[in-house]
Amino acid sequence: MRASVERIVADLTPRITGLRHLLHRNPEPSNQEFRTTEILAETLSKFGLDPRVRATGTGLLVDIGEPRIGFRADIDALPIDEPEGNDPRSGNPGWMHACGHDAHAAVAAGIAIGLSRLEGDGGYRIFFQPAEEAIVGGAVDLVAEGVVDGLEAVMAFHVDPTLDPGHIGVRHGPITAxxxxxxxxxxxxxxxxxxxxxxxxxxxxxxxxxxxxxxxxxxxxxxxxxxxxxxxxxxxxxxxxxxxxxxxxxxxxxxxxxxxxxxxxxxxxxxxxxxxxxxxxxxxxxxxxxxPPVVNDPAVADAFARATREALGDGTVVPVETSMGGEDFAYYLDRVPGAMFRLGVRCGGGDIHSAGFKLDDAAVPVGVTAGIAAMAALARG
Amino acid sequence: MRASVERIVADLTPRITGLRHLLHRNPEPSNQEFRTTEILAETLSKFGLDPRVRATGTGLLVDIGEPRIGFRADIDALPIDEPEGNDPRSGNPGWMHACGHDAHAAVAAGIAIGLSRLEGDGGYRIFFQPAEEAIVGGAVDLVAEGVVDGLEAVMAFHVDPTLDPGHIGVRHGPITAxxxxxxxxxxxxxxxxxxxxxxxxxxxxxxxxxxxxxxxxxxxxxxxxxxxxxxxxxxxxxxxxxxxxxxxxxxxxxxxxxxxxxxxxxxxxxxxxxxxxxxxxxxxxxxxxxxPPVVNDPAVADAFARATREALGDGTVVPVETSMGGEDFAYYLDRVPGAMFRLGVRCGGGDIHSAGFKLDDAAVPVGVTAGIAAMAALARG
CATH class of the missing domain: 3.30.70.360 (Alpha-Beta Plaits)
Structure with missing residues (x-):
């Protein structure tokens, strides 16, 4: 199993890294993620999956088998001018993926493709949510559309520039404010x-x-x-x-x-x-x-931590504090037990939501590996 | 003399009021008063005068005889949206003659035309200055261009919404800050x-x-x-x-x-x-x-007050306090003795520089009359 996930991710990493760069060059405002949605749908289709774009043209989901375990990525950007010299750099002046949603979306695409190649009969739903930065966030719409109905567990990553790439932060209970x-x-x-x-x-x-x-x-x-x-x-x-x-x-x-x-x-x-x-x-x-706060379910968090340690090694999983940031992932947890994890991306030192934020590409395959392993473990029960 | 000025102004008032309305509909930013300058040049030419537009296309002057006494008007507007329902109302969204420069310019045009019709051998220069609202103000350019060189005295009005139309405010010494x-x-x-x-x-x-x-x-x-x-x-x-x-x-x-x-x-x-x-x-x-502050020359102020009382009646001239407003008219007074007077325009109650500012048309002939009378008196010496 570990060898199989490793092989799948090694094979996917160049494409998923390229996808992250492409998304980074096309940051879009909340509820206007049309091009982002197209890029993701095209990529997933190319890999033989069957993505469904929302009626709004923003956001999409893809099912692998009969979905029982969900993974959520958010896809909008922030009204920040990206500094010259960054590579990749935003091609939409005034907008920047300064919160790492480009990585969230690319990692989620990698997880979807990876799970579709993994043997086993787990069923999964990977969904890409618009407008996480807006108040009210896009999660409210997706919950209303039934995106987590019938799921047994749901998980998500948020990048964390205070953790090195290769580390994943786990917490029981509240992880955002x-x-x-x-x-x-x-x-x-x-x-x-x-x-x-x-x-x-x-x-x-x-x-x-x-x-x-x-x-x-x-x-x-x-x-x-x-x-x-x-x-x-x-x-x-x-x-x-x-x-x-x-x-x-x-x-x-x-x-x-x-x-x-x-x-x-x-x-x-x-x-x-x-x-x-x-x-x-x-x-x-x-x-x-x-x-509301995102309150991590201890059972989901533990299953994730176990699977991640198994796939990536003992030193990978670290405890993290509650962040004063907000996350509309909370709305899914009103319906389904789940947890959010921190993906270490430290590079350059800028905080998220600042023009100085930079993301280390090395974080992407780590997220894909942990996601595939944890989703598969949760599906096995 | 009094009867002659009265007749001239009565004849001019409808045209000068119309000119004020036209300028009000065309407010322009500092140093971009191209249309304003055209309107004034056309009007003066129609009345047989020979205005000279500055090389910049903003601002102009007109001489009547060999100029000895000067009158200055300012012509720029402010970045304020004029409220709906005002009549006349700005036709340039975001810009408004909220400081009465439309009245200053129309009154100055009236003074020029009036003086050209008055018998006597006084010589006058009426000049229309751009960019009074800017820092550094347009007066600096006009002084450098020699607009007051050789003049014996220079005067100007500024509208005052705390005085009723028919009143003109006079002060010795500092009148602006x-x-x-x-x-x-x-x-x-x-x-x-x-x-x-x-x-x-x-x-x-x-x-x-x-x-x-x-x-x-x-x-x-x-x-x-x-x-x-x-x-x-x-x-x-x-x-x-x-x-x-x-x-x-x-x-x-x-x-x-x-x-x-x-x-x-x-x-x-x-x-x-x-x-x-x-x-x-x-x-x-x-x-x-x-x-710097505008410091009124007592002799010019007194000559103006005498001529205004003679032309408009004893109750017309009232004393006023120093304003904390600034006025680049001060730069002319570095070169030539002179004075600025307050033209009562109270109407509606809004302060100058506010969207609530409104100007009573009745003020316009008062300013023209006082200006013609005072300029002629100063020219007589």
């Missing part, structure tokens, strides 16, 4: 920067929201409960001497405890309202409940 | 909003600059010295869950006292540097010395 999103819009009459007292100094009000909201949220909870509030975008105004009429802020809040999470929307709205009122600004707060 | 501009760029590696500790929380750093810079500047000077620091623009990031790599802030600082003004660049740079360093952000500060 609840991630909620919010947008704050502040509005005022606008005016001349020489006379802020005659209008609403709208950027001053926005500055207060930026500086006050995170500590107000932090201090509302026991210090041992992680809560992370951070802004991703702020936009308002154009000329240096015109006070704008609108400033928009976008951010996320991560938490682990259900009670902390439940208190957040009201706390954000109340805090923004007080700041806005103090400045005389009109405000609207849109709070979006994002994903 | 020194207005300097600055741009702050903060840069960092970017990252994921779940892990701000692994990167630079760049919007947090920008928020600190917004909230801390104005009070630090304010508290560096005697409370009786006016200093106004305000931001007009802040831009950074896109996705709610991606910490951006760059945030840009743009603002202005207004001051009256030369010593206060001289201390500002170093104070801004030091304060931004400390905030940026505390957050680990890379920073650049571009500080642009803008206009």
């Amino acid at each position: 609840a991630a909620d999103g919010f947008t704050v819009v502040l509005e005022g009459p606008g005016g001349h920067t020489s006379r802020p007292h005659r209008t609403v100094d709208l950027i001053a009000a926005a500055g207060k929201v930026i500086t006050d909201l995170p500590p107000v949220i932090r201090s509302a909870f026991d210090a041992r409960q992680p809560v992370v509030t951070a802004f991703g975008a702020v936009h308002g105004g154009e000329a240096p001497n015109v006070i704008p009429t609108r400033v928009e802020l976008r951010g996320t809040i991560r938490s682990l405890h259900p009670e902390v999470r439940a208190a957040l929307p009201e706390l954000v709205k109340r805090t923004v309202a007080r700041i806005a009122e103090a400045h005389g600004a009109v405000h609207t707060v849109t709070y979006r409940q994002g994903v | 020194a207005a300097d501009g600055f741009t702050v760029v903060l840069e960092g590696p970017g990252g994921h909003t779940s892990r701000p500790h692994r990167t630079v929380d760049l919007i947090a750093a920008a928020g600190k600059v917004i909230t801390d810079l104005p009070p630090v500047i304010r508290s560096a000077f005697d409370a009786r010295q006016p200093v106004v620091t305000a931001f007009g623009a802040v831009h950074g990031g896109e996705a709610p869950n991606v910490i951006p790599t760059r945030v840009e802030l743009r603002g202005t600082i207004r001051s009256l006292h030369p010593e206060v003004r001289a201390a500002l660049p170093e104070l801004v740079k030091r304060t931004v540097a400390r905030i940026a360093e505390a957050h680990g952000a890379v920073h650049t500060v571009t500080y642009r010395q803008g206009v």
Whole structure:
């Protein structure tokens, strides 16, 4: 079995690495992964599989036998400009696979092809989900479409730049946080920067929201409960001497405890309202409940760890901490037991979601091997 | 004389009002006032004058006789969207004559045409300056081109929405402030909003600059010295869950006292540097010395006030305070004695530089009358 998986993966690695590079050159926004979907469907078809593209043209699934064990990859990219000199490099300016979804998708394709070549009567479903980065994430749609209905277990990888290639991180219980999103819009009459007292100094009000909201949220909870509030975008105004009429802020809040999470929307709205009122600004707060935590099933995690150790060696599997990142993989786990694993990809040192993120190609066959071995082991029961 | 000016202005008012409306429908950015310049040149030519357009295609001047007394109008618009329902309304989305330069230009055209019809041997230069809203303002170019060389006095209006139409504000000494501009760029590696500790929380750093810079500047000077620091623009990031790599802030600082003004660049740079360093952000500060204060010559101001009272009645002329606004008219006053006056235009209540600004058409003939009368009086000596 081990020899067979090794041979299959060795044979596939050049093609799967090339596929990862091709996907990397074609990063697409959430729910617009049309070319990505085509590339994946073409590749799977070439290898004799029968992929089914979703009616939206974004995302696809492929079944091998009667599906009992599922594997999920996510396929969207992030609005980040990829630095010059990267190879492969994004061909869509302003967009970058800075979260490793290109690797997730390529590894998943490798697992599908590999499982189709493996002897045994396990049945599998490999599915490629759009819009993992969006709130609400694409997993909600796929769950509604029944993608995990009837499955006994589901698993997924997420790349981890803090682990070396060759290492895979495993954890029982929560491995990602609840991630909620919010947008704050502040509005005022606008005016001349020489006379802020005659209008609403709208950027001053926005500055207060930026500086006050995170500590107000932090201090509302026991210090041992992680809560992370951070802004991703702020936009308002154009000329240096015109006070704008609108400033928009976008951010996320991560938490682990259900009670902390439940208190957040009201706390954000109340805090923004007080700041806005103090400045005389009109405000609207849109709070979006994002994903719940991903809570790994211990039995699935253990089966995965055993199969991975067997296929790749004892030193491969390492324990990992809960991340404050969010993952809509959580929605599948409401329906089916499963687990998410960390795929070591350290290369260059940049964090995921940053332009400095780089992925070591050596991680790809490791993920394919572990995935094939674990899926087959789970199917054997 | 009074009767003659009255007759001339009554005859011109419908055309000059129409000209103001036409200019209002065609607002253009600083140094791109091509259509505005064409409209003004065509109008002046139709009335038998001989306007000279600048080599840039933006701005023009017209001489009546051998020029001794000058009048300056500014012609650029602001990057503001004009609200629906305004009539006249901007036909260039995103741009609006929200500072009344359409009225300045139309009044100046009226003054030129009126003076050409007035008996007497005074010589006049009426000039239409681009880019008053820019830093550095267009006045610097016009001074270099010699537009005020040889003149004995120069004057200008600025609309004032705090005065009713029919009132004209006069002041000895400073009537506008020194207005300097600055741009702050903060840069960092970017990252994921779940892990701000692994990167630079760049919007947090920008928020600190917004909230801390104005009070630090304010508290560096005697409370009786006016200093106004305000931001007009802040831009950074896109996705709610991606910490951006760059945030840009743009603002202005207004001051009256030369010593206060001289201390500002170093104070801004030091304060931004400390905030940026505390957050680990890379920073650049571009500080642009803008206009000095406009300091009205008492003799020109008095001659204007006398002529205006004679032409329009005793109640017309009112005293006004120094504005914290800046005006590149100041550069002409380095060369030639002169004064700027406030033209009452109150209508609707919006401040200048805001989308709520509206101008009462009744102000236009008042400005034309006062301008013709004062220019003629100054020419008589």
